[in-house]
Every structure is written in structure tokens, then in C-alpha cells.
Ligand SMILES: Cc1ncc(C[n+]2csc(CCOP(=O)(O)OP(=O)(O)O)c2C)c(N)n1
């Protein structure tokens with residue numbers, strides 16, 4: 218342990234410790250109680266501070282940055298309204314287990330609890346939406362707290378840690394040891410899976426005739442895509458994903474069947490229903506995945522659940538073989554165990570033939586593929602054709618973020634993700650307005666890659682003011698707006714389940730998104746036909762500016778098939794155009 | 799519905815109680831008794847929480863509480879594997895000498911102490927298992943209980 222006693226202000230300690238944690242970027246907005254901190258950031262060239270236009274965007278940008286880079290994202294907000302503005306972004310990141318560290322200013326320690334100017338109880342407000350939070354009362358505690366904030370955010374099940382920093386704690390100068398490493402006795406994230414459980418899992422998988430792998434966000438956050446692919450090929454098992462798991466396997470791989478769940482692909486849901494062994498990796502079985510008829514969720518399967526968070530085991534779904542551990546380490550161990558078993562079986566002249574199952578998977582995969590390639594098919598809507606165009610134009614390294622609504626689900630269905638950390642979407646919280654600021658964070662994390670937000674006209678207006686941030690800081694992200702002049706997803710539900718009473722979902726067509734982006738100093742273009750998108754996207758990327766492409770789509774396009782509310786995996790509606798395999 | 803006694807070893811930090819109780823609040827579970835006090839280790843405290851709820855839900859909450867960073871250990875104490883105590887202070891109305899002597903006799907039989915007495919009332923202290931305290935309180939009620947205080951359950955595994 219490095220020990221150095223130095224005399225520093227709280228603000229200097231914070232910045233020192235951020236650098237020590239390897240922080241290169243922070244997204245924030247200053248305020249009265251943060252003047253000391255920002256004074257230290259002035260002219261600092263190790264940490265790039267990006268001045269946002271709304272704290273919610275600072276949190277989403279940190280979230281997007283974290284999901285793309287794999288390193289914790291940092292956001293900063295002042296006391297009171299700054300901190301309350303952060304809350305949505307923090308809840309969003311925490312729900313999707315993205316590592317984010319938030320620093321908030323707070324009023325003087327002596328004034329806390331007095332309703333002082335710009336005081337909000339950030340500590341209590343953010344408790345339920347963070348993995349952990351700290352209220353620092355003594356400057357001497359800062360080295361330990363900042364270290365723990367990063368350690369907790371970025372280990373075990375990743376999540377959000379907030380540090381509340383009263384003005385006087387930042388201003389006071391004290392003599393401290395920097396880089397203290399003391400942690401919490403009760404915090405011991407378990408990553409190594411139990412050997413006996415691995416053996417049971419390998420046996421169940423080896424004995425299965427219809428094995429299926431369900432990959433969640435844990436596969437992506439532990440960078441286990443390589444291992445996953447190897448396992449799938451070894452087993453002859455199709456891979457279906459959750460929304461957050463999208464990208465865990467290249468979606469053009471013959472064993473990939475796409476996203477499962479309420480708005481998932483029909484075959485993805487079908488194989489979960491049909492399988493006799495389900496290996497669920499790093500997923501929490503949210504209701505958007507399982508549907509509501511749990512007897513239709515893998516009814517005949519031995520259920521193996523791998524999760525780093527022991528509290529997720531048997532929380533939403535009762536499982537047969539629980540394994541608490543990191544997805545990457547667990548998959549590697551399962552593969553080892555399977556290989557050993559296979560050698561033994563081969564020596565004994567045993568062996569299993571999965572050719573029927575594999576054939577069926579390949580048929581399902583090509584049925585999806587056909588549907589994705591065929592733009593002229595009856596029932597194709599202009600919305601899915603736009604996504605197909607985007608998918609064809611972008612390279613494998615490009616990063617797609619999404620807003621929330623039909624636009625998001627069209628993207629989840631039709632955008633073919635080839636690599637992990639290239640599809641970034643708000644899963645757990647379903648936050649409209651997430652995609653654009655997340656794209657800002659993504660672009661800052663990967664400046665050399667194309668970053669595109671698949672947006673809805675409703676969602677984009679929730680956070681579009683940060684176009685100013687993009688223009689000022691030269692962050693050229695491209696936003697493709699599905700302009701259906703509706704809160705489309707809600708409208709779809711009204712059409713299907715509420716007698717077409719379109720109560721308060723029509724947004725109208727009066728907003729001129731091209732002029733909007735031009736007013737900010739960016740590039741804008743409107744397209745009415747999917748064929749025109751290629752040129753428009755080319756122009757947008759070539760402009761080198763932040764850009765908005767206003768894509769006019771059908772107001773009544775629907776994203777189908779879907780599981781109706783209350784339904785289960787086998788009860789999808791709108792399946793008429795799906796091949797029955 | 800089943801009664802559960804959960805014993806927690808936690809960091810002695812502000813906010814720990816809120817985090818812990820927030821987990822129950824989130825699932826709409828009522829805490830029926832709660833004690834917090836220092837313990838044998840510096841910097842840690844012990845909480846004893848009594849709750850009513852279905853086993854399956856409580857198991858889920860227990861795991862979520864174990865996840866809290868400042869929680870060092872969580873133990874679900876089975877009633878038959880623990881020494882369980884509650885302390886109660888009761889101010890009982892005594893109208894006359896006869897009442898007074900009956901109350902005093904009953905207290906003695908139950909192992910309770912008279913800790914204060916005035917002309918028309920006595921204060922009784924009883925430390926015992928919560929169930930026995932319930933029975934004692936029922937008994938003493940007929941004299942007219944002016945005030946009743948219970949500390950809530952504390953329990954130690956055997
Ligand atoms: C912040 C927020 N408010 C409300 C909702 C509820 N909601 C879910 S989808 C949706 C419509 C989104 O509209 P738009 O962005 O235009 O996307 P579309 O569905 O039309 O593609 C709404 C209002 C939400 N998810 N998030």
C-alpha cells in the first residue's frame with residue numbers, strides 16, 4: 218500500500234482519487250456548492266470534463282460511456298435540483314447494472330436538514346436507485362470513500378454509486394493519506410462458481426436433447442461473448458438474448474435466434490418453450506422476458522441459472538441448478554467440464570446426436586434472416602425497412618443506442634448486432650430520452666466509431682437540448698428519428714387493447730426536426746423513403762457534425778408479434794406473417 | 799404467514815437502518831419489532847428485526863438485505879434455535895390495597911419487578927420471551943394498564 222501524507226483540500230483529494238481510479242472523462246454541470254471542485258478541474262488536462270445541458274443527460278452519458286468502454290462512467294451535479302435531475306439517469310443505469318459513479322454537491326454540513334438554499338436530501342432520495350451511496354461528513358474520509366465508490370460500482374453486479382459532497386467537505390484543507398484501500402467487511406462479491414454446481418450444469422446440458430442458452434447483460438458486462446459462442450457451438454444450442462444481452466452473440470450466427478420476450482422474436486420464445494435444458498446467463502428473468510404465464514416459460518427444462526447476484530436466484534423464476542458467479546468464468550468452467558465429459562463418453566463409445574435440433578435451429582435462423590432481408594414482403598412496414606437500411610449501412614463496429622418505444626423494439630428486432638457493447642438500450646427502466654445522451658457517452662468512449670441513436674419523435678424531445686453539448690464539444694452523433702407523430706408504443710397498445718381510443722398519444726407533425734438541429738448548429742435532413750436513407754446517412758456522417766435524420770414513418774405501424782399483457786411465451790399475437798417452424 | 803426473527807450485523811453508519819427497512823418497505827412487509835444496539839465489535843451494530851410474511855418472500859428479502867454493502871451478516875433465527883427476549887415496562891392502575899397486593903403477588907410469580915410505586919399505580923418491569931410477556935400483559939390488563947412500553951425483541955442464536 219502506498220502511503221503519502223499530503224495537505225490537500227477535499228476538492229483536490231476528489232480529483233486526485235478520480236485520476237488514481239483511471240477516470241478520463243466526466244459529464245457534469247457545476248453549481249454553487251461545487252465551485253471548489255470545478256476550481257480544481259479548471260485547466261486540468263487528465264480529466265476531460267464535458268459540460269452537459271441537463272443533469273439527466275450527464276447520468277445517461279456516463280451510463281452509455283460505461284456500457285461501451287466497460288469502465289465506470291462519471292457524472293457530476295450540484296446540490297438540490299442538480300441532484301434531483303440526475304435521479305432518472307441513475308435509476309436507469311442501476312436497473313441495467315451499468316457501472317456509474319455520481320458526484321453531487323451538497324450544502325454546508327452545518328446547514329444539512331435546514332431546507333437551506335438548493336438543499337435536497339440526495340442521500341435518502343438516491344438510496345433506492347443506487348447500489349450504494351455515501352454522504353461524506355469529513356474531508357479525511359474522502360480517499361477511502363472515492364476508492365470504494367469505484368470499487369463497488371465496478372465489481373460484483375455492477376451498478377451506480379453516488380457520493381454526496383457537502384461544500385465545506387470540499388473546501389477544507391487537511392492532511393491525509395491518499396489512495397487508502399480499506400473496504401467493507403460485508404462486501405465480498407463472489408465471482409468464482411461452485412465446482413459441484415458446474416458439474417451438475419454440464420451434466421444437464423450434455424444430457425439434453427434440446428438445449429438452449431439465454432444470454433443476458435451479464436455476458437456482455439463480463440466480456441464473455443467469445444466463451445458464449447464457443448459453448449453454443451460445442452453444445453449445438455441456439456442462443457437467445459434479452460434486450461440488454463443483445464450483441465452477446467453475432468446475430469448473423471446460424472445459432473442466433475435473436476431477442477426473446479414480450480416484444481421478442483417468435484422463434485426465440487418458441488425454443489425457450491420447447492427446450493429440455495435452459496442455461497440462463499447473467500439475466501434476472503424480468504417480466505418483459507418471461508411474460509406473465511410462467512408455466513409457459515421453459516416448462517420441460519432443467520433450468521440452470523448463472524448470476525453474479527445471489528439475490529437474483531429464485532427471485533422471479535424457480536430454478537433447478539443455481540450458480541452464483543461471473544458469467545465469463547462460469548461459461549469457461551462449464552466448457553471445461555463438458556469437454557472432459559465428452560472425451561470420457563467418446564472413449565466409452567457413447568455420444569449424442571443433436572442433428573435434428575440443430576437442423577431445426579438453422580431453419581428458424583434462416584426464417585428470421587429471410588424476413589429481415591425481404592423488404593417487399595407483405596406486412597413489412599416502413600419502420601422495419603428503415604431499420605433494415607440502417608443495419609445494412611452501418612459497419613460491425615458502429616454503436617447503436619435507442620430511445621424507448623416502438624423505435625426501440627423495431628431496432629431490437631431488425632438491427633443485426635454483430636459485437637458486444639454495440640447495442641445500448643434502456644431495458645429495466647425503459648427511459649424515454651436515454652438513447653441520445655447515451656450516444657454522447659458512447660461517442661466519447663469510442664470517438665473513432667460511428668454512433669447512431671435510433672429515436673422516437675416523443676423520446677428525442679425529452680433530452681434533445683444536449684445537441685448543444687454535441688456541437689460545442691464536437692461530438693458528432695447521428696440521431697435517426699422514427700417520426701410517426703405519436704407516442705407510438707402507447708398508441709399501439711391503445712389500438713390493440715383499448716378499442717383504438719388514442720387518448721393523448723398524438724404528438725402532431727408541427728415540430729420541424731431539421732430546423733431544430735440546424736438551430737443548434739448541427740446537420741439535418743428529412744427522408745420519406747427507406748431507399749433515401751443511405752444517402753442521408755452518408756451526408757450526416759460526412760458533415761462531421763451532430764446530425765438528425767427525420768424519417769417519416771407510418772403513424773399506424775405496429776411492432777409485431779408481441780405477447781399481450783398477461784400472456785405467456787406461447788401466446789404471441791400478430792404472428793400471421795411468421796413461418797410456422 | 800409466519801413470524802421471522804432476522805438478526806443483522808451491520809456497519810454503524812447513518813442510513814443503514816433506512817436501507818434495511820427500505821428493503822421491507824419495497825415489498826410492503828411490515829416490521830413488527832426492531833432493536834438496534836452496539837455489539838461486541840467496534841464499529842458494528844446488531845439489529846434484530848421481527849417480521850410477518852410468507853417464507854418465500856422473506857427469503858428473497860433476506861438475500862437482498864445481504865446484498866447491502868454495509869450489512870456484514872444476516873441470520874434468519876429459527877425460534878427453537880435461539881434465546882429470545884423482550885423487555886416491557888407497564889404502569890398499572892391500583893385502586894386499593896387489595897389490587898396492589900394482587901398485582902405484586904402476580905408480578906413475583908411471573909418473575910417481574912416492581913420498579914416504582916405511587917399511591918394509585920405501580921410500574922412493573924418484565925424481561926422474558928415475547929409470548930410470556932403477552933400473557934402477563936393480558937393478565938395485568940384487568941387492573942387497568944395506564945401505559946405499556948416494550949423494547950422489541952432481541953435474540954441470540956444457540
Ligand atoms: C420517461 C418516460 N415517460 C413515459 C414512458 C411511457 N412510454 C413508453 S413508450 C412511449 C412512447 C414513446 O414514443 P416515441 O419516442 O415517439 O417512440 P415510438 O413508440 O413512437 O417509436 C411512452 C410514452 C416512458 N417509457 N418513459
Ligand SMILES: [Mg+2]
Pocket residue numbers: 622673674675699700701702703704705
Ligand atoms: Mg413516436
